[in-house]
Amino acid sequence: MSAERDGGAVFVRPLGILGHETAAAAVEAGIARWLAGGPLAFAMVEVIVRWPDGGIGRASGTLADVAGWEQVVERLDALSRPRQPFAGLALDKPAIMGIINVTPDSFSDGGDFLDHANAIAQGAALLDAGADILDVGGESTRPGADPVSPEEEIRRVVPVVRHFAGTGAKVSIDTRHAAVMAAALEAGAAIINDVTALTGDPESLGVAVRSAAPVVLMHMKGEPRTMQQAPDYLDVSTDVYAYLAERVAVCLDAGIRPENLCVDPGIGFGKTVAHNLDVLRHTALFHGLGLPVLIGLSRKGFIGALSRKEPPKDRLAGSLAGALASLGQGAQIVRVHDVAETYQARALWLALEGQSAT
Structure with a gap:
């Protein structure tokens, strides 16, 4: 479920996590996304690439910075979408x-x-x-x-x-x-x-x-x-x-x-x-x-x-x-x-x- 780019596995870590009113305002402004459909949002990400030779690269930026990176956008969708109930438990709160x-x-x-x-x-x-x-x-x-x-x-x-x-x-x-x-x-x-x-x-x-x-x-x-x-x-x-x-x-x-x-x-x-x-x-x-x-x-x-x-x-x-x-x-x-x-x-x-x- 990691993405691939030029032979490297790509992982996306949310950063710049926002809460409560700040989160809603940032999402409405288009500069953040909800985190797993919960009350928090994230405005930045760290992109981690693991290369076949064992090397690891890391870079961070805003959502706008990674908007053209297809593999990262795919991960953003998984990171953002609301979670379905688990075993009948709604996950709107922990x-x-x-x-x-x-x-x-x-x-x-x-x-x-x-x-x-x-x-x-x-x-x-x-x-x-x-x-x-x-x-x-x-x-x-x-x-x-x-x-x-x-x-x-x-x-x-x-x-x-x-x-x-x-x-x-x-x-x-x-x-x-x-x-x-x-x-x-x-x-x-x-x-x-x-x-x-x-x-x-x-x-x-x-x-x-x-x-x-x-x-x-x-x-x-x-x-x-x-x-x-x-x-x-x-x-x-x-x-x-x-x-x-x-x-x-x-x-x-x-x-x-x-x-x-x-x-x-x-x-x-x-x-x-x-x-x-x-x-x-x-x-x-x-x-x-x-x-x-x-x-x-x-x-x-x-x-x-x-x-x-x-x-x-x-x-x-x-x-x-x-x-x-x-x-x-x-x-x-x-x-x-x-x-x-x-x-x-x-x-x-x-x-x-x-x-x-x-």
């Missing part, structure tokens, strides 16, 4: 995905919600706090984590999924195993959230196609046990973009409808602190895929690494800062542990953009 880890070893809350009653109580609290989606997972994908059998994963997640689906809540199943996807969907899950972008199990793509369930495709370099062992990229943000573009193309070719796809650049999954920061700075780039963008950085290790090495549950402030930075680049979904605090931060952000939280 959605909050609340995390329920039914695991003994997740990096932040491992063991807290392994008991089904505790997991259900936590999910109810997250919904009360304003979560739009509950993301239920039964296998830790923290760096160095050991895999869990699909049978054990199903035992952990299905009762929780079934409970909340029965209440009408929108539930996503966070898994890389096809059998778990199928069991959770049968129990009422509405979304597949796969850290391997449907590559971790040869049956996953088929489950997604047959179920017609919305899917979050995430980028991960390697697998959880090894992903943080010296991860390396030529250019991390365009590497991640190219990978996600390829996975989107595979899914579309298999028959998954575009409105059933969402992309996640995978903060913390096979990436150093510098890589994570680069991807976050380039959040708006991923709108070029023409799909909703999900950002999940809640409590992750790079936040503590940038501060005072705080443990996961003491990384709320950094998590909120990262979430708001991604909202400021048009991210449509944020995946978080701390829903109440994120809801409040989002409410203020929405008010500044002239929107209501309700």
Whole structure:
């Protein structure tokens, strides 16, 4: 989904992002375009060209500066058009995905919600706090984590999924195993959230196609046990973009409808602190895929690494800062542990953009 020019792959990153009244005035004046149909607009772009020999060129300018570049204009259309609802959720304002880890070893809350009653109580609290989606997972994908059998994963997640689906809540199943996807969907899950972008199990793509369930495709370099062992990229943000573009193309070719796809650049999954920061700075780039963008950085290790090495549950402030930075680049979904605090931060952000939280 990157464009090609003279043998080079072309990527377009929105810059000069404007909000509220400034955005509307700039769009009306013809000097800016809406960003993914949301409340923000962009008046400039950075054009990134990756040449076959490994070289990378970058240049920035106004929309008028690139008006005659056909490949860039094609990307502008994808960057600008409104996003269709995802899993029944309108994306006119950012959605909050609340995390329920039914695991003994997740990096932040491992063991807290392994008991089904505790997991259900936590999910109810997250919904009360304003979560739009509950993301239920039964296998830790923290760096160095050991895999869990699909049978054990199903035992952990299905009762929780079934409970909340029965209440009408929108539930996503966070898994890389096809059998778990199928069991959770049968129990009422509405979304597949796969850290391997449907590559971790040869049956996953088929489950997604047959179920017609919305899917979050995430980028991960390697697998959880090894992903943080010296991860390396030529250019991390365009590497991640190219990978996600390829996975989107595979899914579309298999028959998954575009409105059933969402992309996640995978903060913390096979990436150093510098890589994570680069991807976050380039959040708006991923709108070029023409799909909703999900950002999940809640409590992750790079936040503590940038501060005072705080443990996961003491990384709320950094998590909120990262979430708001991604909202400021048009991210449509944020995946978080701390829903109440994120809801409040989002409410203020929405008010500044002239929107209501309700």
